[in-house]
Amino acid sequence: NAGVTQTPKFQVLKTGQSMTLQCAQDMNHEYMSWYRQDPGMGLRLIHYSVGAGITDQGEVPNGYNVSRSTTEDFPLRLLSAAPSQTSVYFCASSYSTGDEKLFFGSGTQLSVL
């Protein structure tokens, strides 16, 4: 049981490039989410999903897309990377929206030059 797996761990992009951050969980969790962590600002919610085929925006969704075609996977796409998207990204999941104890992946450190 691997829990929540994120890849890659580190990534450097040039402004304007696109990429996908991968997230997979093997706990059959309904709820999945993406956060970004910036110094002194805690974690801010980017997008979330309450089940396969259902996604919604969080606090800071601009510049990011998500999809949830399976229960296990919840990729985060950066459409055209900007330096303001330099951050550490965390994927998290929970059993359901009624049980919000989150399990986190180990994070992706992204730098946009």
Place this chain on the structure above:
Amino acid sequence: GEDVEQSLFLSVREGDSSVINCTYTDSSSTYLYWYKQEPGAGLQLLTYIFSNMDMKQDQRLTVLLNKKDKHLSLRIADTQTGDSAIYFCARSGGFKTIFGAGTRLFVKA
């Protein structure tokens, strides 16, 4: 998020108790949480308290909730160097968990 606030730093000596404080503005949350983040890792749920409780104890951890003042605290007894980490206060918000900025705990040997 602005509606969950924590002090940014706390320094204690090994063996002392640590108390990390948190205030929040929205009292509608069902649960309040404490997460721990060690260097280079994701967050890990440490403990949580249901909103109709005043206190919860779990080994060295004590959570106190003052609903009137919207104040949550985490007390770590007999703090060890392995407790050095960032501690995040969070509240449930329907589909969204709202986090504070985190308190970095330094433990001096």
